[in-house]
Every structure is written in C-alpha cells, then in structure tokens.
Amino acid sequence: MRAARTSQGLTLLVLRESRSPVRQLHVPKPILVFVPFAAILSISGLIISLQLRSADRIAGLEQELAAKQLEWSSKQLAMEAVVSDKEEALRRLRGQVVSLSRQSQDVQKRLQTVSALQKQLEQFLGGERSVRTSSAAGAISPSADDLKPSTLQWTGENAVGGEFIAVHQLGTEKLIEDTEDDFKAIHSLIDQMQKQVPVQLDKAQARLEALSSTPSLWPTPSRTITSSFGYRGDPFTGKSAFHAGIDIAGNTGDPVYAAAAGTVTSVQRDGSRGNFVVIRHSNGLETWYMHLSSSLVKQGDSILKGQTIGKLGSTGRSTGPHLHFQVMKKQEPVNPLPYIQ
Numbered sequence: 142m143r144a145a146r147t148s149q150g151l152t153l154l155v156l157r158e159s160r161s162p163v164r165q166l167h168v169p170k171p172i173l174v175f176v177p178f179a180a181i182l183s184i185s186g187l188i189i190s191l192q193l194r195s196a197d198r199i200a201g202l203e204q205e206l207a208a209k210q211l212e213w214s215s216k217q218l219a220m221e222a223v224v225s226d227k228e229e230a231l232r233r234l235r236g237q238v239v240s241l242s243r244q245s246q247d248v249q250k251r252l253q254t255v256s257a258l259q260k261q262l263e264q265f266l267g268g269e270r271s272v273r274t275s276s277a278a279g280a281i282s283p284s285a286d287d288l289k290p291s292t293l294q295w296t297g298e299n300a301v302g303g304e305f306i307a308v309h310q311l312g313t314e315k316l317i318e319d320t321e322d323d324f325k326a327i328h329s330l331i332d333q334m335q336k337q338v339p340v341q342l343d344k345a346q347a348r349l350e351a352l353s354s355t356p357s358l359w360p361t362p363s364r365t366i367t368s369s370f371g372y373r374g375d376p377f378t379g380k381s382a383f384h385a386g387i388d389i390a391g392n393t394g395d396p397v398y399a400a401a402a403g404t405v406t407s408v409q410r411d412g413s414r415g416n417f418v419v420i421r422h423s424n425g426l427e428t429w430y431m432h433l434s435s436s437l438v439k440q441g442d443s444i445l446k447g448q449t450i451g452k453l454g455s456t457g458r459s460t461g462p463h464l465h466f467q468v469m470k471k472q473e474p475v476n477p478l479p480y481i482q
Contacts, residue, residue: 386467415457431465
C-alpha cells in the first residue's frame with residue numbers, strides 16, 4: 142500500500158497480489174485534520190476524567206482519614222479524661238484514707254483519755270477509806286463492786302454473728318462515707334463522755350463528801366441509850382430540864398468514834414461537860430462528844446469518819462461511864478438519832 146498526498150487530501154493505493162487490481166482510497170483533508178484532533182480531544186478528556194475521579198477519590202479518602210483521626214482524637218481525649226478522673230479519684234481516696242488514719246489516731250488518743258478518766262472514776266468510787274470501826278457498831282459499807290459503773294469492753298471470744306455482706310458489694314466511696322459517719326458519731330460520743338465523766342466525778346466527790354461529812358456513824362461500840370433528846374428529869378436535882386443530846390452507856394476506856402469527817406474546833410475540859418471534843422463538818426453541822434476519860438485529838442486536826450477521837454468515861458457532871466453525844470445545827474441542838482440510827 143502506498144500513500145500519495147494531494148492538495149485535496151490523501152490518496153491511499155491498496156496493492157494486493159500481482160494479478161489483483163489496484164484500489165485507491167481517497168481521504169479528504171478535513172478528515173485528516175479532524176481525526177487526529179478528535180483523538181487528541183478524546184485522550185485529553187479521558188485523562189481529565191481520570192484526574193477528576195482520582196481527585197474525588199483522594200478527597201474522599203482524605204475526608205475519611207480526617208474523620209478517623211477526629212474519632213481517634215476524641216477517643217484518646219476521652220481515655221485521657223477517664224485516666225485523669227481515675228487519677229483524681231485515687232488522689233482523693235488516698236487523701237481520705239490519710240485523713241481517716243489521722244482521725245483514727247486522734248480517736249485512739251481521745252479514747253485513752255476517756256478510759257483514764259473512767260478508771261479514775263472507778264478507783265474513786267470503788268476505793269474505801271480507812272475507817273476504824275468496831276464490829277459492835279454494826280456499820281456496813283458498800284462494796285467496791287456495788288460502786289463500780291458498768292463499762293464497755295471488747296473481747297476476742299467466739300460469740301459473734303450477722304449477715305455476710307462482701308466489701309466489694311458496698312463500694313469504696315460508700316465505705317469511706319460510712320466510716321466518716323462512724324467517726325463523727327464516735328467523736329460526738331467521746332465529746333459527751335468527756336463532758337459527762339468529769340461532771341459525774343464531781344458529783345461523786347460531792348456525794349461522798351456529803352456522806353462523809355454528815356453524821357451517820359454510831360459513835361460507840363455500845364448501843365444502850367440511857368437518856369434521850371429533849372426534856373427529862375435532871376439526874377442530880379430531879380427537876381425538869383432540857384437534855385441537848387443522847388446518853389449512850391458503856392465501859393470506861395471504850396473507843397469513841399467520829400460520826401462524820403470534819404475538823405476539830407475544840408478540845409476542852411470543864412466541870413459540867415468533863416473532857417469533851419467538838420468537830421465541825423463541811424455541811425455546817427457540829428458534833429459534840431462529852432464526859433470522855435481522855436481525848437486523842439487536838440484542835441485543828443482533820444478527822445475521818447469512824448476515826449477514834451477519844452475514850453469513853455465519866456468526867457464532869459456524870460453519874461456513870463457514858464458518852465453524851467450531841468449534834469448542833471446553826472448553833473442549836475437537834476435530835477441526833479435521825480442522823481445516826
């Protein structure tokens with residue numbers, strides 16, 4: 142095949158075999174120009190289309206990647222927030238545990254203080270004063286067990302019970318809150334105890350002092366009354382006279398006991414009272430002990446209830462060995478029997 146160019150276009154000669162005729166194909170010039178141009182346009186359009194599709198795909202992938210990155214960033218931030226919350230919770234829990242530990246130590250110290258006060262109260266109430274009395278006096282003192290207050294005690298004996306509730310079922314924060322509430326209740330209880338125990342101690346002190354300073358102990362081993370309080374016939378003159386105390390018969394030399402604790406204000410002797418001792422008590426009362434054979438105390442001495450202050454006798458205006466026992470209230474004699482019987 143041969144091609145010959147003409148001014149009108151392009152002529153193509155098709156040669157087959159030697160015996161076959163020659164064929165001519167005439168291609169006009171516009172077609173020669175249009176076909177390459179069309180081909181170029183097609184290829185250019187295809188290339189542009191591919192580029193556009195590639196750009197769209199790349200943009201989609203970029204959007205997906207950005208969305209994935211945003212999602213991952215959100216998850217990372219959420220994880221960081223969770224970790225931060227956990228760390229903050231752990232710090233808070235550690236702070237609460239430290240605070241509870243300090244409170245526990247404070248509670249232990251305060252319980253030791255209260256325990257010491259309570260022991261002091263028990264020792265005070267349970268202690269017995271050294272009182273020398275005769276069995277014939279018949280005075281009965283309360284035992285230490287009767288005076289001891291009941292106290293809470295902890296023991297390790299196997300005698301416990303209750304419903305089983307596992308710790309993990311309650312939750313750490315709830316446990317801490319409950320523990321804090323318990324500590325508050327304990328502190329409140331301890332505050333009340335610290336206020337009440339000294340008050341009770343003062344009351345016990347005042348009660349014991351009142352009991353100790355009130356004439357209540359029979360002053361002699363003998364219980365034989367030979368003359369009562371009030372008006373009577375005078376044993377020497379037979380005339381009616383006022384007897385300011387009671388006369389208790391006994392043997393010379395028998396001990397005479399202080400009916401109550403107090404201070405000796407007078408140790409004297411005169412023709413009527415003989416040897417006598419006067420004791421003033423904190424409640425304003427006075428007790429008088431007359432006709433003693435001898436006195437064993439001196440003025441200014443502090444006397445305990447039941448302490449021997451002298452010996453029974455018949456000194457002064459007396460018909461025989463006896464004790465004249467007298468109680469004075471506001472400088473006036475009162476019947477001693479309601480105090481000592």
